[in-house]
Amino acid sequence: xxxxxxLAIALTVVIAVIIVENVAIAAFFPHLPRLTTDFSAAYFxxxxxxxxxxxxxxxxxxxxxxxxxxxxGDQTAVxxxxxxxxxCRNLAFKSGNPPNDYFLTRLLLDAGVHxxxxxxxxxxxxxxxxxxxxxxxxxxxxxLAKRFLTPQDRATLTIPFRDNAFHERLDTVLSxxxxxxxxxxxxRATLLGDTAAAxxxxxxxxxxxxxxxxxxxxxxxxxxxxxxATVETWRRAGVPVLAFMTPTNHELLHKYIDNxxxxxxxxxxxxxxxxxxxxxxDLDRGFxxxxxxxxxxxxxxxxxxxxxxxxxxxxxxxxxx
Amino acid sequence: MDVPxxxxxxxxxxxxxxxxxxxxxxxRRCLLLATNIAFIVTFTxxxxxxxxxxxxxxxxxxxVKAMERWPHxxxxxxxxxxxxxxxxxxxxxxFIPAALWLAHPYFLVGMSxxxxxxxxxxxxxxxxxxxxxxxxxxxxxxxxNFTALVSGPIQLYRDYLRTESQEPAVLSASAMGEALIRxxxxxFKITIVSPLLYLAEQRCLQNLPLLxxxxxxxxxxxxxxxxxxxxxxxxxxxxxDAVIGVARFLRLELPENFNRPFLSKGFIEFWSRWxxxxxxxxxxxxxxxxxxxxxxxxxxxxxEQWFGVFAYFVAFFxxxxxxxxxxxxxxxxxxxGLGVSINKLYQIAMIGGLGRGPYTRLxxxxxxxxxSRGLTFGWFAVASLFFWATLPQVSHFAKVLGxxxxxxxxxxxxxxxAALLSALEAIETFFGRMQTxxxxxxxxxxxxxxxxxxxxxxxAIALNAPAPHIIYRAF
Numbered sequence: 045x046x047x048x049x050x051l052a053i054a055l056t057v058v059i060a061v062i063i064v065e066n067v068a069i070a071a072f073f074p075h076l077p078r079l080t081t082d083f084s085a086a087y088f089x090x091x092x093x094x095x096x097x098x099x100x101x102x103x104x105x106x107x108x109x110x111x112x113x114x115x116x117g118d119q120t121a122v123x124x125x126x127x128x129x130x131x132c133r134n135l136a137f138k139s140g141n142p143p144n145d146y147f148l149t150r151l152l153l154d155a156g157v158h159x160x161x162x163x164x165x166x167x168x169x170x171x172x173x174x175x176x177x178x179x180x181x182x183x184x185x186x187x188l189a190k191r192f193l194t195p196q197d198r199a200t201l202t203i204p205f206r207d208n209a210f211h212e213r214l215d216t217v218l219s220x221x222x223x224x225x226x227x228x229x230x231x232r233a234t235l236l237g238d239t240a241a242a243x244x245x246x247x248x249x250x251x252x253x254x255x256x257x258x259x260x261x262x263x264x265x266x267x268x269x270x271x272x273a274t275v276e277t278w279r280r281a282g283v284p285v286l287a288f289m290t291p292t293n294h295e296l297l298h299k300y301i302d303n304x305x306x307x308x309x310x311x312x313x314x315x316x317x318x319x320x321x322x323x324x325x326d327l328d329r330g331f332x333x334x335x336x337x338x339x340x341x342x343x344x345x346x347x348x349x350x351x352x353x354x355x356x357x358x359x360x361x362x363x364x365x
Numbered sequence: 366m367d368v369p370x371x372x373x374x375x376x377x378x379x380x381x382x383x384x385x386x387x388x389x390x391x392x393r394r395c396l397l398l399a400t401n402i403a404f405i406v407t408f409t410x411x412x413x414x415x416x417x418x419x420x421x422x423x424x425x426x427x428x429v430k431a432m433e434r435w436p437h438x439x440x441x442x443x444x445x446x447x448x449x450x451x452x453x454x455x456x457x458x459x460f461i462p463a464a465l466w467l468a469h470p471y472f473l474v475g476m477s478x479x480x481x482x483x484x485x486x487x488x489x490x491x492x493x494x495x496x497x498x499x500x501x502x503x504x505x506x507x508x509x510n511f512t513a514l515v516s517g518p519i520q521l522y523r524d525y526l527r528t529e530s531q532e533p534a535v536l537s538a539s540a541m542g543e544a545l546i547r548x549x550x551x552x553f554k555i556t557i558v559s560p561l562l563y564l565a566e567q568r569c570l571q572n573l574p575l576l577x578x579x580x581x582x583x584x585x586x587x588x589x590x591x592x593x594x595x596x597x598x599x600x601x602x603x604x605x606d607a608v609i610g611v612a613r614f615l616r617l618e619l620p621e622n623f624n625r626p627f628l629s630k631g632f633i634e635f636w637s638r639w640x641x642x643x644x645x646x647x648x649x650x651x652x653x654x655x656x657x658x659x660x661x662x663x664x665x666x667x668x669e670q671w672f673g674v675f676a677y678f679v680a681f682f683x684x685x686x687x688x689x690x691x692x693x694x695x696x697x698x699x700x701x702g703l704g705v706s707i708n709k710l711y712q713i714a715m716i717g718g719l720g721r722g723p724y725t726r727l728x729x730x731x732x733x734x735x736x737s738r739g740l741t742f743g744w745f746a747v748a749s750l751f752f753w754a755t756l757p758q759v760s761h762f763a764k765v766l767g768x769x770x771x772x773x774x775x776x777x778x779x780x781x782x783a784a785l786l787s788a789l790e791a792i793e794t795f796f797g798r799m800q801t802x803x804x805x806x807x808x809x810x811x812x813x814x815x816x817x818x819x820x821x822x823x824x825a826i827a828l829n830a831p832a833p834h835i836i837y838r839a840f
Contacts, residue, residue: 058816
């Protein structure tokens with residue numbers, strides 16, 4: 045009898061601890077200034093819910109440039125704009141690319157999140173089709189946007205679902221029971237930090253050989269297709285889009301990108317996105333070499349300048365409180 | 366395989382199931398041998414990596430057998446020096462020229478602990494103090510016992526042999542419950558308490574140069590100084606709890622290594638409660654022989670207590686030096702040695718001045734006891750600084766703080782520790798009383814450890830990392 049009671053107590057306590065953890069995470073886990081590298085589907089769902097309750101005026105979609113690679117979350121252009129009164133939300137993430145932006149757009153609109161404006165970071169580097177990386181969905185986005193994936197998307201994109209159905213089911217069950225399990229990657233990044241600590245290697249232009257695919261861009265490019273679809277989806281929802289060409293370190297990359305092919309691709313993107321109703325700002329050459337950490341990632345000073353460049357447009361779009 | 370990871374626990378669970386199939390000594394010995402070897406193999410990539418360690422083991426076994434057969438002083442000294450040199454050479458102590466070190470990587474995990482076990486066998490064999498002739502199987506199992514390989518404890522051969530094959534410990538339901546509780550407590554200390562303390566200590570370290578207000582700087586430095594010993598305690602004693610619990614499922618009994626060390630009222634007492642098996646080893650094989658040798662060489666009664674002070678210094682200096690190979694560890698050794706010898710000198714002076722009775726009564730005084738605890742903790746905290754910081758770092762801290770802030774920092778550590786440790790003792794006394802009075806205490810305990818188990822698993826999930834790092838693994 046004593047052992048049965050002990051077992052019942054142990055079980056009750058374990059269940060109680062899980063409940064308390066779930067409640068504590070719901071109540072106290074912060075809304076981070078930016079998504080963590082391995083953000084979870086659970087965290088993003090929570091963010092969508094909070095955005096549905098009080099929709100931010102401007103959403104930022106993009107990749108590691110806007111996310112703030114190698115700088116703190118409070119040093120990014122979006123955080124700076126937020127501190128200046130913009131109700132902005134940075135949904136860019138380290139492995140962001142046009143397919144991810146598109147499915148995030150679908151998820152947000154489906155959940156009823158209608159911002160006043162969307163800012164899109166258009167980085168020519170992520171349109172490089174020779175790298176699978178830029179056609180890969182983030183696991184959390186892939187999990188949440190499963191219902192939006194067409195057979196063509198499944199054929200074109202790399203979708204990191206678990207091969208093993210048992211593991212996937214187990215993951216789903218555990219995630220539904222414990223928020224600690226579901227949001228483990230976000231908790232870990234929050235506790236231990238999410239900024240690269242290793243010193244930046246000495247910059248060498250040759251490292252970036254092949255980063256920019258100089259083949260002429262067209263609508264057959266997977267990235268371009270999803271970029272256009274993202275702009276069109278927001279436009280159909282009545283949300284204005286500001287697309288900016290990612291600032292690029294021309295001094296460093298001179299021998300690779302200061303040529304007619306690269307310029308033609310920039311012009312193509314400006315034309316295509318404008319024709320779909322986006323306001324496009326070309327910041328490709330707008331920054332000095334010392335404002336870059338490498339080919340495109342900005343220093344804290346560079347992020348401050350990016351914020352200053354975007355600020356007038358946010359004013360005109362009425363995105364300032 | 367990291368200890369105590371969940372893989373380690375799974376591995377140990379399988380061994381426990383197998384070993385409990387039979388109580389036959391040969392079955393237990395053979396299975397333990399296979400397990401110990403399998404455990405070591407998980408750390409290595411090739412057999413060549415194991416050769417230097419195997420060489421040390423073989424040398425040790427040859428020394429034990431030689432001492433059993435020919436217990437001559439000269440031969441004993443030759444073996445002792447050879448073993449010590451082999452150990453220092455394999456551990457790459459800086460006094461050995463780097464050109465003599467082995468160039469290829471090799472297995473070193475737990476070598477210090479194995480070395481202590483080998484020396485214990487050789488010395489006891491020479492003194493004919495071993496219970497029996499040491500068989501090869503028992504020798505290998507004793508020195509490489511997988512539950513105690515990585516970071517100890519340093520068990521005596523006689524005690525090991527008793528539960529290995531002579532009288533395996535009884536594994537009743539309540540013994541299993543107690544063992545489980547030890548494992549849970551260990552995991553909780555390692556996965557939750559110790560990483561949090563480490564983070565706190567690192568934060569203090571990062572903040573120190575950024576703080577402008579002198580009081581804030583002193584407070585930050587005091588926290589940094591005070592957190593580290595507590596962090597090591599939770600990390601190391603957590604490991605001990607886990608391996609003691611695991612060994613119990615194999616019907617092995619490992620000795621305790623910690624007994625609420627921060628409640629000690631003096632540095633000598635501290636070392637009888639902190640890393641107990643190491644300090645016991647050092648007292649048995651360094652302190653006592655040295656003291657006896659001095660007393661025999663200079664048989665003057667009035668000098669005996671001074672010899673005691675000196676022997677204490679040497680023994681605990683060696684403990685400090687054993688912790689590492691850089692000059693900081695020499696300072697650590699000096700501080701450990703000074704701690705015990707000053708404590709001994711103080712006792713001599715107080716007993717001489719006040720008399721034994723009044724001094725004992727003074728020690729029983731609560732305020733005096735609290736202050737003694739604060740001073741003991743403070744001394745250990747300052748010594749521990751040399752455990753984790755290099756000499757230039759320590760000098761940088763001193764420069765950042767300046768003399769006045771440094772004094773304030775030390776005062777804060779001593780007074781803070783005195784107050785907090787007294788409160789801790791009061792809480793402990795309260796729970797001790799509850800334990801005897803409360804009928805449902807057993808259920809409260811079950812609930813408490815169930816909560817700790819759930820939290821430890823959650824922490825492991827959230828951190829999603831390999832097993833936590835055990836500081837003492839490096840030794």
